Amino acid sequence: MSGLSRRGLLGSLGAAGAGAAAIGFGTGRAVQDGDPASAGPPPTFDLYGEHQTGIVTPVQDRLHLASFDVLTDDREALVGLLRAWTAAAAEMMAGRPAGPDTSTYDRPPDDTGEAVGLPSSRLTITFGFGRSLFDDRFGLAGRLPAGLVDLPHFPGDNLDPARSGGDLCVQACADDPQVAVHAVRNLVRIGFGTVAVRWSQLGFGKTSSTTRDEQTPRNLFGFKDGTMNLKADEQPDLDEHVWVDDGSWLAGGSYLVARRINMTVETWDRQTLQEQEHVIGRTKTTGAPLSGGREHDDPDFVLEGSDGPLVHPDSHVALAHPSANAGVRLLRRGYNFVDGSNALGRLDAGLFFLAYVTDPRSHYIPIQTSISGNDLMQEYVQHTGSALFAVPGGIARGEYVGQRLFA
Numbered sequence: 001m002s003g004l005s006r007r008g009l010l011g012s013l014g015a016a017g018a019g020a021a022a023i024g025f026g027t028g029r030a031v032q033d034g035d036p037a038s039a040g041p042p043p044t045f046d047l048y049g050e051h052q053t054g055i056v057t058p059v060q061d062r063l064h065l066a067s068f069d070v071l072t073d074d075r076e077a078l079v080g081l082l083r084a085w086t087a088a089a090a091e092m093m094a095g096r097p098a099g100p101d102t103s104t105y106d107r108p109p110d111d112t113g114e115a116v117g118l119p120s121s122r123l124t125i126t127f128g129f130g131r132s133l134f135d136d137r138f139g140l141a142g143r144l145p146a147g148l149v150d151l152p153h154f155p156g157d158n159l160d161p162a163r164s165g166g167d168l169c170v171q172a173c174a175d176d177p178q179v180a181v182h183a184v185r186n187l188v189r190i191g192f193g194t195v196a197v198r199w200s201q202l203g204f205g206k207t208s209s210t211t212r213d214e215q216t217p218r219n220l221f222g223f224k225d226g227t228m229n230l231k232a233d234e235q236p237d238l239d240e241h242v243w244v245d246d247g248s249w250l251a252g253g254s255y256l257v258a259r260r261i262n263m264t265v266e267t268w269d270r271q272t273l274q275e276q277e278h279v280i281g282r283t284k285t286t287g288a289p290l291s292g293g294r295e296h297d298d299p300d301f302v303l304e305g306s307d308g309p310l311v312h313p314d315s316h317v318a319l320a321h322p323s324a325n326a327g328v329r330l331l332r333r334g335y336n337f338v339d340g341s342n343a344l345g346r347l348d349a350g351l352f353f354l355a356y357v358t359d360p361r362s363h364y365i366p367i368q369t370s371i372s373g374n375d376l377m378q379e380y381v382q383h384t385g386s387a388l389f390a391v392p393g394g395i396a397r398g399e400y401v402g403q404r405l406f407a
Contacts, residue, residue, distance in 0.1 A: 059173070170184055
């Protein structure tokens with residue numbers, strides 16, 4: 001089987017479980033490539049809509065996220081870039097080249113070409129603005145969103161500044177890694193001279209789902225991840241926990257928390273199954289809470305066994321559960337990553353944690369403060385990268401992303 005046909009097959013398989021669920025979910029309209037009644041290509045997503053795509057959109061299997069530093073102090077140059085990015089993103093999400101001119105011999109083509117012939121693979125592109133963008137360069141200091149704070153240094157953080165922060169971010173998700181990489185590559189090319197990549201992260205094997213018809217995915221510890229994740233059809237909870245509704249330029253948007261979490265998989269793999277389940281608070285095979293029942297049943301944090309509560313109060317499940325965090329819920333879209341080996345010969349691997357929240361001050365910082373200080377899992381993880389971005393609301397046709405910010 002050729003690489004092209006294999007990608008097409010993977011895209012079709014990915015769409016079989018999520019294509020139907022995609023249609024009608026608030027971010028960007030799903031558009032079918034071809035006859036909806038036929039077993040054709042997977043749906044494409046429209047960049048334009050009430051909210052940006054890539055948030056409640058059914059989670060694809062691959063990620064390429066890039067953070068950028070803006071190199072210019074020229075406000076109009078930045079606005080021009082956002083206009084160009086918006087136009088290119090709309091084309092690529094529709095399965096077309098990033099620009100119209102691909103055949104003029106005396107100039108570089110408008111598209112790098114590596115995705116020609118590939119389906120759209122449910123590509124979504126999501127844009128965000130970092131706190132550092134709101135300085136004196138562009139006259140935006142007075143428009144800094146209240147929730148776009150500097151995240152505190154949590155216990156156990158070992159952050160690499162080169163993997164943290166940024167003025168802008170682009171999140172590209174697709175079922176084909178080449179399609180996701182192609183999207184970011186072309187936006188980087190368009191931004192040459194105006195922005196530079198600060199850091200980027202590739203991800204595979206989604207660790208959360210936003211639709212109910214998918215099996216809960218697993219992280220590199222082998223446990224189901226995101227069992228309690230918000231779903232796209234939980235509209236009241238999305239309004240409470242994800243979407244910003246403050247009448248500002250950010251209304252209809254959200255905040256994206258990005259954390260690169262290295263897992264010491266070699267140490268974890270030497271622990272007994274009993275210890276692993278004790279740390280997580282769930283069974284490894286089914287994902288059911290150790291207090292009994294099935295995966296999606298609420299854990300019983302009071303039920304005791306011979307050695308105390310069946311679900312340890314410092315287990316990950318106990319500390320991350322909404323009942324321990326004033327009812328707060330997160331919409332997670334994280335991915336596994338393996339970036340080769342480190343200087344010690346161990347896997348540079350872990351979870352690239354992504355979560356969309358209505359306000360990080362109430363919906364992330366308190367949770368991470370509790371987890372980082374008490375979670376039994378902290379012995380096996382280390383946070384090495386961190387960023388927070390304000391994600392504008394949906395883009396209307398004829399507008400560019402973030403236009404309300406610059407109005």
